[in-house]
Amino acid sequence: MNNILIRTGGGRAKGKELGLGHIYRTINLAKELKYNKIYFSLEDFGGAKEILQKNGFNKIETVMNKIKTEQDFKNTKLQIEKWKIDIVIIDRYKISKLYVKKLSKIIKVVIISDLLDLNFKANLIVNGFIGFKNQITKNKLNSKCMIGPNFQILNKEFSKMNKKNIKKWDLLISFGGYDEKNIIEIILKILPDYLNKLKVKIILGPVAKKNSELNKLQKKYSKNLHVKNSTKNMAKEMRNTKYGLCTGGLTTYEFACMKIPTGIISDDNHQIITAKQWQKLGFAKNLGIINKNSESKIRIFVDKVYERKFLTRNRKRMVDGLGSKRVANEILKMKENH
Secondary structure (H helix, E strand, O other): OOEEEEEEEEEOOOOOOOEOHHHHHHHHHHHHOOOOEEEEEEEEOOOHHHHHHHOOOOOEEEOOOOOOHHHHHHHHHHHHHHHOOOEEEEEOOOOOHHHHHHHHOOOEEEEEOOOOOOOOOOOEEEEOOOOOOOEEEEOOOOOEEEEOHHHOOOOHHHHOOOOOOOOOEEEEEEOOOOOOOOOHHHHHHHHHHOOOOOOEEEEEOOOOOOOHHHHHHHHHOOOOEEEEEOOOOHHHHHHOEEEEEEOOOHHHHHHHHOOOOEEEEEOOHHHHHHHHHHHHOOOEEEEEEOOOOHHHHHHHHHHHHHOOOOOOOOOOOOOOOOHHHHHHHHHHHHHHOO
């Protein structure tokens, strides 16, 4: 048994660190490491600690939001000593290379990264970006790298593909844990024109803002519109839908795992890279980054779904949902090879 510290952050707040992608990804990985003692060092921008606790993780210590690198290292070093940590896993926005370099001198370090830059000095770097070819390789600093969608860390439920699924819903809409850019407001303008025929399910994130207009719309079109305040099993929700609409984060990989053609509206420049790659591969439609033209782009996409004219070139399963297991197995080997 290992003592594993996960350094992460997320939640509901104004600023680029918000969102819950890093939180859910570390939860997915921690569940695969369940026979080890898991500790969390957390920057909580609102709601993140509660989500960890609901998923059964209670060894949590919060740190100052937007903490400076030097102080962050000192805090982590104290946590390592206090909890007798064997391995540190880092999955957060803007990982400091200096922080990683200093940490690697005293303990085994795993980096979970979204960015295309792989040049960290660590024991293991994991990057599930769809633009990378699936491979285990070394970077310029001789750090081991597991890259490509085979190593994308999803909930293990996504590895299970049912042979027969009843497609009850025409369109499943999910804009992540928070929906910072309030894309749901655009959806509210568009959906009434289609709900006489289109069956739509909307999954809100656990820290998403409440929307009274959305509730009114659901009451008016109760047969064809269902709004759900978060879900414990997104894989099950996705199995029952024909098409998806989401932002350009981890949800795109979840839809791909379920082989569901998807429209992707990005809420930052990083996500647009992922959206363009999915479109290049023929799996999804890139609807661009959120701006004043987004309503017309989303409307065209929904119109194609309504007319059953949204087709994709690629219906292969490009993500198999086993990334969490592969990464967890590699992490556990690190202690054996110490």
